[in-house]
Structure formats: structure tokens, C-alpha cells
Amino acid sequence: MGKNTRTILICSGKGGVGKTTLTANLGIALANSGATTAVLDADFGLRNLDLLLGLENRIIKEAIVVTNPELSAVRDADRVIGILNTSDIEPIQLVINRVRPNMMASQEMLSIEDVQGILSLPLLGIVLEDEQVIISTNRGEPLTLSDGRSPAKKCYLNVSQRLTNKDVPIIDPKKEGKSLKDKFMRLMQTKVF
Numbered sequence: 679m680g681k682n683t684r685t686i687l688i689c690s691g692k693g694g695v696g697k698t699t700l701t702a703n704l705g706i707a708l709a710n711s712g713a714t715t716a717v718l719d720a721d722f723g724l725r726n727l728d729l730l731l732g733l734e735n736r737i738i739k740e741a742i743v744v745t746n747p748e749l750s751a752v753r754d755a756d757r758v759i760g761i762l763n764t765s766d767i768e769p770i771q772l773v774i775n776r777v778r779p780n781m782m783a784s785q786e787m788l789s790i791e792d793v794q795g796i797l798s799l800p801l802l803g804i805v806l807e808d809e810q811v812i813i814s815t816n817r818g819e820p821l822t823l824s825d826g827r828s829p830a831k832k833c834y835l836n837v838s839q840r841l842t843n844k845d846v847p848i849i850d851p852k853k854e855g856k857s858l859k860d861k862f863m864r865l866m867q868t869k870v871f
């Protein structure tokens with residue numbers, strides 16, 4: 679491995695929060711930006727993460743913890759962060775996946791600030807809930823490979839840029855909510871029916 683090689687562990691406490699999709703999409707975004715990128719999707723549970731770190735902590739230099747804005751996922755992320763904190767890995771950054779701006783706005787979902795407050799990690803980025811992720815997962819073709827625009831794709835590119843130290847702000851879920859017209863239409867529907 680060259681002097682400039684970065685080895686990043688992408689992990690979570692709870693399963694199914696979006697590690698594989700984030701890893702695949704980040705890998706492609708980083709490769710598109712010119713970096714030589716290798717991606718490995720290993721299946722390590724919480725119980726043997728400390729084993730992995732014991733063996734590999736000379737190789738793994740930094741980590742990204744992925745969580746969803748849900749209590750069970752955040753609680754399990756906290757346990758993983760506890761284990762990571764016993765290693766030399768630094769920085770440990772946070773990605774909050776499956777963010778729903780409207781649910782956050784109506785306080786039906788933990789906010790970005792809530793999650794960050796509980797986990798106290800620097801926030802690398804957020805990824806919006808986006809059905810295009812599910813469609814592309816089922817196709818077996820990561821979203822960042824497709825030509826179209828989609829909310830999650832924009833987020834993956836944002837995370838990739840921030841990971842390579844580009845000075846770009848985190849996507850703000852408050853600005854990504856439904857448009858005024860959508861809100862108005864919904865309001866009308868509730869009134870009518």
C-alpha cells in the first residue's frame with residue numbers, strides 16, 4: 679500500500695442500515711473522482727468487531743459509522759463507537775442514512791442534531807431516504823453509476839467530496855423537504871377527504 683493509501687472501515691451496530699449501499703456508492707464516486715479504489719464487503723458482527731480491530735488496526739486508519747435516525751440503530755451504533763474508541767482509529771465519522779426531511783420536520787423522527795448529540799461523532803454526511811436506492815439495489819447497479827439525478831445520489835456525491843476534504847457543506851434536510859406545491863396539494867387533499 680502506498681503512502682497516500684487510506685483504509686476506511688464502514689461499519690454499523692445494527693444490520694441493514696445501509697453499509698453495503700453506502701460503500702458501493704462511495705467507492706464509485708471516489709473512483710470517478712480519480713482515486714484508485716478497492717471495496718471489500720465483509721460480514722463481521724458486533725461480537726467479533728473487536729477481533730477484527732485487534733488484527734487489523736495497523737491497516738485500518740479511519741472509520742465511518744452508519745446509522746439510521748431510529749433509536750434501535752442509534753443505540754447499537756453507540757456500542758460500536760465504544761469498541762472503536764478503544765482502538766487507534768481516528769477519525770471516526772458519522773453518516774446518517776435514510777433521512778426523511780418531512781418526518782424530521784414534524785418531529786416524527788430523530789433529528790440530525792438528536793442523533794449527533796447521542797453519538798457525539800463528527801458528521802461526515804447524511805443520505806436521504808430515496809426509492810431509487812431500492813430500485814438500484816434490486817438491479818444490482820449502484821445509483822452513482824446511473825446518469826439520472828436523485829436525492830440519494832446527490833448525498834453520496836456530497837459524502838464522497840467531504841471524505842476527500844473538499845470544502846462542501848453537508849446536505850441540509852430542511853432544504854430537501856417536499857416543495858411548497860407538494861405541501862399545498864397535500865393540505866388540500868386532507869381538507870377535501
Ligand SMILES: Nc1ncnc2c1ncn2[C@@H]1O[C@H](COP(=O)(O)OP(=O)(O)OP(=O)(O)O)[C@@H](O)[C@H]1O
Nearest residue numbers: 693694695696697698699776806807808811812815
Ligand atoms: N437511503 C436509502 N433509501 C432507501 N433505501 C435504502 C437507503 N439505504 C439503504 N436502503 C435499502 O436498505 C436495505 C439495506 O441496505 P444495505 O444492504 O446497504 O444495508 P447493510 O447495512 O449493508 O445490511 P447488512 O447488515 O445486512 O449487511 C437495502 O434494500 C437498500 O436498498
Ligand SMILES: [Mg+2]
Nearest residue numbers: 697698699719
Ligand atoms: Mg451489507
